[in-house]
């Protein structure tokens with residue numbers, strides 16, 4: 001099950017954190033993987049882990065907000081891999097600020113990276129999948145897209161937009177063999193969260209909301225991504241898969 005031999009994947013934000021774990025997990029299942037990340041990101045760790053698995057790995061330096069860099073990067077990968085079968089829109093940021101303090105710059109940047117870029121990458125990659133009659137588009141949303149969390153109204157609403165995006169794109173592309181889903185993880189210690197999780201009050205709040213009393217790990221999200229990328233998930237579409245240990249159940 002979940003054999004991805006012969007498939008090629010494109011993972012944004014693949015240089016670190018959740019994106020790195022997803023890229024490596026897809027390679028473990030047999031996929032060749034392109035990792036796209038900011039030009040100043042370090043690609044070495046993800047790349048060497050994928051190469052050790054005897055899979056091909058391409059590095060794509062791009063800011064997902066930049067239309068020309070997106071076009072150049074996606075065209076390069078499509079040419080080298082003869083198409084992209086699995087797209088993981090994972091690149092994301094969170095700049096927490098209470099509603100009374102949010103700036104327009106914060107709003108625009110959060111939406112540009114978390115919502116707009118993922119949408120236009122999917123729009124650019126999907127025609128190749130449609131031509132092949134098979135494709136998997138996976139967005140990384142968040143439990144914050146399903147429940148409110150004080151202090152992060154911009155992030156919560158942007159991730160909520162992703163939940164709606166996959167519902168709608170999945171409806172449009174299902175007839176071509178392309179599914180569109182998202183994953184909604186709870187808190188995981190990565191570069192994105194490590195500072196906030198050091199604050200005792202915040203950490204206690206988070207752990208108090210997860211019934212098992214522990215954070216998720218990047219591999220928990222990667223396992224869900226492998227499932228959504230596989231043939232076996234063909235009837236799972238327009239769905240947001242919660243990897244939240246139960247946070248959103250109460």
Ligand SMILES: NC(=O)c1ccc[n+]([C@@H]2O[C@H](COP(=O)([O-])OP(=O)(O)OC[C@H]3O[C@@H](n4cnc5c(N)ncnc54)[C@H](O)[C@@H]3O)[C@@H](O)[C@H]2O)c1
Nearest residue numbers: 013016017018038063064090091092142187188190191192
């Ligand atoms: N860590 C968590 O607790 C958590 C929980 C739920 C959802 N998420 C989501 O998971 C995804 C990955 O987050 P993470 O925790 O691994 O964070 P991270 O900061 O470790 O990784 C994010 C990656 O995205 C890249 N990136 C950021 N802006 C970019 C841009 N403009 N262009 C290209 N690449 C860019 C970064 O360089 C980095 O490699 C994000 O979408 C995040 O919102 C994280």
